[in-house]
Amino acid sequence: DAGVIQSPRHEVTEMGQEVTLRCKPISGHDYLFWYRQTMMRGLELLIYFNNNVPIDDSGMPEDRFSAKMPNASFSTLKIQPSEPRDSAVYFCASSFGGRGQPQHFGDGTRLSIL
Amino acid sequence: SQQGEEDPQALSIQEGENATMNCSYKTSINNLQWYRQNSGRGLVHLILIRSNEREKHSGRLRVTLDTSKKSSSLLITASRAADTASYFCATDNRRNTPLVFGKGTRLSVIA
Numbered sequence: 001d002a003g004v005i006q007s008p009r010h011e012v013t014e015m016g017q018e019v020t021l022r023c024k025p026i027s028g029h030d031y032l033f034w035y036r037q038t039m040m041r042g043l044e045l046l047i048y049f050n051n052n053v054p055i056d057d058s059g060m061p062e063d064r065f066s067a068k069m070p071n072a073s074f075s076t077l078k079i080q081p082s083e084p085r086d087s088a089v090y091f092c093a094s095s096f097g098g099r100g101q102p103q104h105f106g107d108g109t110r111l112s113i114l
Numbered sequence: 115s116q117q118g119e120e121d122p123q124a125l126s127i128q129e130g131e132n133a134t135m136n137c138s139y140k141t142s143i144n145n146l147q148w149y150r151q152n153s154g155r156g157l158v159h160l161i162l163i164r165s166n167e168r169e170k171h172s173g174r175l176r177v178t179l180d181t182s183k184k185s186s187s188l189l190i191t192a193s194r195a196a197d198t199a200s201y202f203c204a205t206d207n208r209r210n211t212p213l214v215f216g217k218g219t220r221l222s223v224i225a
Contacts (some may be wrong), residue, residue, distance in 0.1 A: 004156070033212060042217040043157075043202070058213075082175055100144050100206025100213060105156030 002066070006092050006106035008016050014024055018080040020110045023092030033103060034067055034077050035091040043091075048099075049075065082113045118146075118203040118216030126222040133190040135219040138183075138205030142171040146179055147213065148188050151200045158214075160188075162203075195225045 005024040013019060025032050033048040047057040051068045060067070064083070069075040079086055089110050093103040116149045121136045137146070145164045149157040163179045163186065170177045176189040190197055200220050204213040 031212075043215045045212060048212055062172075093156070099211060102147060102159040102162055103157070103204075103213060104159070107154070107156045 004092055004094055004104050004106035006090075006109055008109060009107065010110045010112075010113065013082060013113045015083055016081045017113075018078065019082045019086075019111060019113075021077040021090050021092075023075045023077070023106060025072065025075070025092070025094030025097075026028045026104055029094035030072075031099065031101070031103075032069060032093075034075070034091045034100050035093065037089045037091060041098070046077070049098075058087045069103070084113045087111055087113050094096070118205050120201070120203055120216045120219045121135055123217070124220045124222070125159060126224065127221055128195055129193060129225045131193055131221070133193050133197070133221055135188045135201050135221070137186045137188070137216060138184075139203075139205045139207075141205075141207045141209070143181070144208060146177075146186050147204045147206070148177060148186075149194065149202045149204060149215075151202065151218070152189065153199070154170075157202060190221075193221075193223045195223050197221060198223045 007022045031052050034046040037043045046059045047067045049069045049085050067077045089108045091108045093105040095101045095103045118137045120138045139155045147162045148160045151157045161172050161177050163177050174191045179186045200218040202215050202218045
């Protein structure tokens with residue numbers, strides 16, 4: 001079975017550019033989560049969706065960050081404009097049946113903003 | 115905000131030895147989960163223990179939960195070099211919020 005698929009795996013861009021990260025959750029999963037991982041702050045929850053509806057975006061650091069889930073099989077996380085401090089690994093995860101159920105993670109997008 | 119706090123932050127052992135990692139948390143939980151993260155990869159779910167359970171096994175993994183002390187431990191027996199990874203605990207608290215992950219324990223198993 002296909003797991004959570006994220007693209008791109010690596011992204012290097014200059015500050016000020018728009019960055020779009022993509023995620024395809026596991027088919028049938030009704031929750032989708034976006035995380036950011038850094039050495040300093042660990043794994044931070046940015047936003048999560050239930051049945052394609054954003055439930056809590058309180059972890060989104062600034063208005064420069066936005067996320068959408070137009071359908072059950074696709075989500076995007078956009079940063080515009082990007083800044084060097086946004087450099088991190090961004091993970092998407094999905095789960096079925098509740099907020100506290102085991103999550104399945106993609107392999108992340110390593111983002112470097114120069 | 116972080117709920118689970120793993121201890122130690124880093125652990126280095128020889129192949130064949132047992133590795134024990136601990137997790138403490140602050141609020142009442144429905145369940146506690148352990149995940150593994152290999153370098154450059156996403157987190158992988160290992161095991162879930164419910165608040166009414168005290169011990170659970172899965173292969174070489176043994177998880178205990180003490181709700182009175184708000185703590186859990188993950189024991190990996192007969193460790194292998196392939197067990198080298200970071201291990202995270204995550205709590206499903208009773209506030210109807212998503213899982214909260216700790217900062218992890220980095221385990222190095224030396225062949």
